[in-house]
Amino acid sequence: MINEINEIVNNIKIADLPELLHEKLWEYKAEGRANLVVTYCGNNVEYNGIILRLRKITLEEYKIQQLKNQSIKSKDEITANKETKINDSVDNNSINTEDINTNDTNNKIYNLIDKLQINNILYNNLIINNLLGERFSGTNILLKVNSSFLENLNQYIYSYRPENRRSVDRIDNEQYYGILSLDYTKVKKNQTVILSSKETKSLDLNALNIFNSEFLNKIKIQKDFVNSNNLNNQIKLDEFTEQEKDVSKSIYQQCSSTVISNLNTPSNDSSILNIKDHNHSLLNDSNNQSIPETHTIAIELKPKWGFKPNPLKSAFTKKESLIKYKYCRFCLHYLYKNKDKIEGNPPINTNEIHPILKKHFCPLDLYSKDNERINKSINSLFNCPGNNLKLFINGKQVNLKSLNKKDESKRKEDKKSQNNKKIKIDTNDNDDTKDNKKCNKDKDNMNNEDLIENLTKFFNCNKENLKQEFCNFFTYLILQESELFDRLKFHQRNLDSLDIEKIIQFYEYFIHKDYQSEDSSVNRKEMKEPTMEDWFIGFNNYKNKTRSLPLASKYTNLTHSGKELLKNDIYKKDNMLKKEKIFTDEEKKQHILEFLISKTIKDCSILIAVQSINDDDNNCKDGSLNKKLSSSIINQSNKITENNAQASDLNFEKENYREIKIKSKKYQYNIHVVDLDSKNQDIVECYHSYKKCFGDCRENECID
Numbered sequence: 262m263i264n265e266i267n268e269i270v271n272n273i274k275i276a277d278l279p280e281l282l283h284e285k286l287w288e289y290k291a292e293g294r295a296n297l298v299v300t301y302c303g304n305n306v307e308y309n310g311i312i313l314r315l316r317k318i319t320l321e322e323y324k325i326q327q328l329k330n331q332s333i334k335s336k337d338e339i340t341a342n343k344e345t346k347i348n349d350s351v352d353n354n355s356i357n358t359e360d361i362n363t364n365d366t367n368n369k370i371y372n373l374i375d376k377l378q379i380n381n382i383l384y385n386n387l388i389i390n391n392l393l394g395e396r397f398s399g400t401n402i403l404l405k406v407n408s409s410f411l412e413n414l415n416q417y418i419y420s421y422r423p424e425n426r427r428s429v430d431r432i433d434n435e436q437y438y439g440i441l442s443l444d445y446t447k448v449k450k451n452q453t454v455i456l457s458s459k460e461t462k463s464l465d466l467n468a469l470n471i472f473n474s475e476f477l478n479k480i481k482i483q484k485d486f487v488n489s490n491n492l493n494n495q496i497k498l499d500e501f502t503e504q505e506k507d508v509s510k511s512i513y514q515q516c517s518s519t520v521i522s523n524l525n526t527p528s529n530d531s532s533i534l535n536i537k538d539h540n541h542s543l544l545n546d547s548n549n550q551s552i553p554e555t556h557t558i559a560i561e562l563k564p565k566w567g568f569k570p571n572p573l574k575s576a577f578t579k580k581e582s583l584i585k586y587k588y589c590r591f592c593l594h595y596l597y598k599n600k601d602k603i604e605g606n607p608p609i610n611t612n613e614i615h616p617i618l619k620k621h622f623c624p625l626d627l628y629s630k631d632n633e634r635i636n637k638s639i640n641s642l643f644n645c646p647g648n649n650l651k652l653f654i655n656g657k658q659v660n661l662k663s664l665n666k667k668d669e670s671k672r673k674e675d676k677k678s679q680n681n682k683k684i685k686i687d688t689n690d691n692d693d694t695k696d697n698k699k700c701n702k703d704k705d706n707m708n709n710e711d712l713i714e715n716l717t718k719f720f721n722c723n724k725e726n727l728k729q730e731f732c733n734f735f736t737y738l739i740l741q742e743s744e745l746f747d748r749l750k751f752h753q754r755n756l757d758s759l760d761i762e763k764i765i766q767f768y769e770y771f772i773h774k775d776y777q778s779e780d781s782s783v784n785r786k787e788m789k790e791p792t793m794e795d796w797f798i799g800f801n802n803y804k805n806k807t808r809s810l811p812l813a814s815k816y817t818n819l820t821h822s823g824k825e826l827l828k829n830d831i832y833k834k835d836n837m838l839k840k841e842k843i844f845t846d847e848e849k850k851q852h853i854l855e856f857l858i859s860k861t862i863k864d865c866s867i868l869i870a871v872q873s874i875n876d877d878d879n880n881c882k883d884g885s886l887n888k889k890l891s892s893s894i895i896n897q898s899n900k901i902t903e904n905n906a907q908a909s910d911l912n913f914e915k916e917n918y919r920e921i922k923i924k925s926k927k928y929q930y931n932i933h934v935v936d937l938d939s940k941n942q943d944i945v946e947c948y949h950s951y952k953k954c955f956g957d958c959r960e961n962e963c964i965d
């Protein structure tokens with residue numbers, strides 16, 4: 262094993278900042294099923310605008326964890342009493358930490374949760390950034406945490422958490438690292454600068470043990486300091502297969518603090534990659550560049566699926582299944598999730614579509630690039646945000662539902678008449694089951710009037726026009742950023758080329774095969790989760806496939822360069838038209854992997870933070886701000902043009918700051934994509950269960 266390979270993960274930094282480990286320095290921000298996010302609220306301006314993302318565990322898992330810890334403790338006590346060492350036969354599974362690098366003098370430990378976090382960062386850097394563009398990704402740093410901080414924080418934020426979440430899970434006290442990132446509900450001019458004065462360490466790849474040793478052993482690195490100012494690493498590629506070359510290039514490109522240069526330029530020795538060091542900076546906006554926090558509004562969109570599966574390319578043959586192709590998967594899923602409500606309250610006229618299904622959000626509208634349809638989709642989300650639209654004002658989440666509240670007297674009247682009818686149909690269905698049913702104090706703190714005042718001021722409109730203005734505003738912004746939506750749609754579709762119907766067959770095939778294999782455990786009902794190396798190889802196969810597709814260079818950071826095509830390209834034929842029997846095991850695995858990556862980008866969230874640049878600022882004193890901003894736009898657009906002109910795997914537009922003029926008012930904004938974690942294989946089975954429910958789930962067909 263070669264130590265220098267640690268440079269691969271140099272870009273992932275670990276910060277040890279004990280001064281941050283006090284619960285009162287953090288405020289609850291938001292959470293999903295797997296992670297909880299808190300935002301820094303202390304006085305140290307250096308940490309302004311920082312968030313901490315922590316893994317959660319279910320309360321059941323927590324109980325098991327407690328029991329295990331107790332049993333370990335009592336075992337330790339018994340052992341101590343007997344003055345003997347812990348017996349080797351102690352069940353390893355009962356200890357949730359792995360001291361992987363015992364020789365390490367710092368006694369570095371990554372436990373299973375940390376590995377998951379780290380794998381997710383790597384997965385983001387290596388795969389997702391290539392699909393969506395680095396511009397949207399931001400920076401992550403691992404922050405060392407400890408169990409007493411996590412326990413205190415868990416208690417401290419308890420009352421701010423939504424009931425539906427806190428009743429089932431909590432922060433996992435056993436993680437050693439949380440992820441520090443920037444708060445993307447705030448506008449920053451510079452997203453990629455650092456905790457410059459802070460000491461950080463890099464990850465230890467050996468200790469992480471995420472790459473197969475055979476793979477690593479093939480990599481030989483020679484360090485060669487060409488001159489004292491410039492570090493050039495040279496990597497011998499002779500012993501790589503073509504596929505491994507491709508993978509290792511990606512690893513170095515994305516993970517290391519070094520930039521691979523001259524990849525395609527024949528040098529003295531064409532089998533050597535030149536790697537130049539470049540200045541590295543981490544998190545935190547450099548404070549001089551941050552923008553005052555006033556009047557920032559942000560929305561979080563969970564856009565879900567942007568395409569309709571194509572029956573010709575899917576395994577479907579059954580006639581009754583064809584109805585599925587009238588609708589997108591989100592809408593079918595919506596029907597599935599609301600089945601009980603719909604069946605419990607059927608419409609009087611059975612031929613009529615249920616009110617719940619009448620005007621709900623359809624993602625295909627959001628992805629459509631059509632002004633009217635996007636507007637319609639935001640309108641539906643505004644009326645019924647469910648889990649797909651969140652609103653933040655100055656970084657604080659507010660309850661969108663309250664915007665839909667009618668004035669009090671009208672509301673009482675309506676309630677009365679509803680009670681009389683004894684029918685209760687809740688079209689804001691998800692709101693009751695998801696995060697909007699909250700006891701989030703912050704939300705309650707901003708009363709409806711304040712909220713409306715804030716928004717009307719921001720949109721420069723009156724109360725009556727607010728919804729329309731909100732929808733128009735974000736329609737415009739989404740159109741402006743349609744490339745991101747195009748990219749999501751492009752990769753969601755191409756990574757899910759066979760549809761779940763086929764993927765489940767492949768998945769079951771492997772499970773069945775495992776049952777039959779002699780050395781597998783009889784009870785095994787799951788496929789082995791992909792290793793980091795599997796992800797890289799799978800992604801590279803996909804990358805090569807997409808190169809031949811129309812629009813590939815537009816929607817990826819990949820070139821058409823034939824030089825990098827794999828020799829053993831498994832995509833020589835159009836797999837979609839193949840019959841099952843001619844899919845090799847390798848191809849089946851590849852399709853499952855692609856399906857999982859596709860799931861990640863079907864489940865991400867887009868955060869758009871906007872701030873108005875008021876006229877005073879535009880005409881300020883010496884006009885400096887105005888000049889600065891205009892020049893930054895010019896630079897930005899120049900950079901984009903340049904990058905497009907020399908499109909290459911190596912050039913990304915990282916900075917995210919944009920300006921926009923809407924109704925002659927100037928705004929500045931950032932856009933980021935979050936929640937890009939890898940998905941587990943068992944999701945295949947889960948997802949397949951949704952297919953059992955399909956029927957008419959909208960008034961009209963979804964239009965792809």
Ligand SMILES: O=P(O)(O)O[C@@H]1[C@@H](OP(=O)(O)O)[C@H](OP(=O)(O)O)[C@H](O)[C@H](OP(=O)(O)O)[C@H]1OP(=O)(O)O
Pocket residue numbers: 293294295563594648860863864940944948
């Ligand atoms: O399966 P879906 O489409 O309901 O998506 C799940 C999300 O539900 P929703 O978007 O509200 O419908 C679900 O969102 P919530 O936690 O309900 O906010 C998660 O994002 C879940 O991902 P993971 O299991 O935490 O990795 C998501 O699950 P997977 O993407 O892992 O299937």
Ligand SMILES: Nc1ncnc2c1ncn2[C@@H]1O[C@H](COP(=O)(O)OP(=O)(O)OP(=O)(O)O)[C@@H](O)[C@H]1O
Pocket residue numbers: 290291292293294295296297298312314442443444445446561651864866868935936937938
């Ligand atoms: N960098 C960030 N800046 C601001 N808010 C953030 C950031 N990252 C996450 N959040 C907020 O925290 C919420 C939960 O984070 P995240 O989506 O990563 O959790 P999750 O458990 O993985 O979600 P899901 O259940 O949807 O998979 C997000 O929906 C978003 O509102």
